[in-house]
Amino acid sequence: MSGLHTRSMRPLPRLIFFSRWLQLPLYLGLIAAQSVYVYKFLAELLHLITEAATMGETQIMLVVLGLIDVVMISNLLIMVIIGGYETFVSRLGVEGHPDEPEWLDHVNAGMLKVKLSMALISISSIHLLKTFIDAAPQTSHTILWQVVIHISFLLSAVVMAVVNKMTNDDHASTFSPENNPH
Secondary structure (H helix, E strand, C coil), X not given: CCHHHHHCCCHHHHHHHHHHHHHHHHHHXXXXXXXXXXXXXXXXXXXXXXXXXXXXXXXXXXXXXHHHHHHHHHHHHHHHHHHHHHHHHCCCCCCCCCCCCCCHHHCCHHHHHHHHHHHHHHHHHHHXXXXXXXXXXXXXXXXXXXXXXXXXXXHHHHHHHHHHHHHHHHHHHHCCHHHCCC
């Protein structure tokens, strides 16, 4: 929306429209959280490198799965930061940039939810795999609940994807040339 259009808005709609900028501190906070994950990743990587000779195969695998977990959470943060900012606050203006994420050109609130749910499933899968590899300290009750939660994530993602597809199909058919008399 150009400056001319925002100046011609009534005060209340203009206030409501500009209230989207209240989300900026939230996205900046997520960027700070991202830097904490970078620190955590580097600390765990250093631990793996310096202690690899004294670690068993299972311990190495658990540390590597922890590193993968950190990367996946970091990817989730990037999707929320970039996709959320672009969807709810303002355009980033990176169209045509060689590093523009390919998913960004078709991101909307529904697609962002589906991508986030897929990321949560991946993170849950890593946690479940870590539990299965090192099941000894876990009770069967804890393992059962982790499986139930993982299945809940899976079912939620399927439902969100179906609803998003139905919504997009309905939207596309509503605005298709054969339904538009003009």
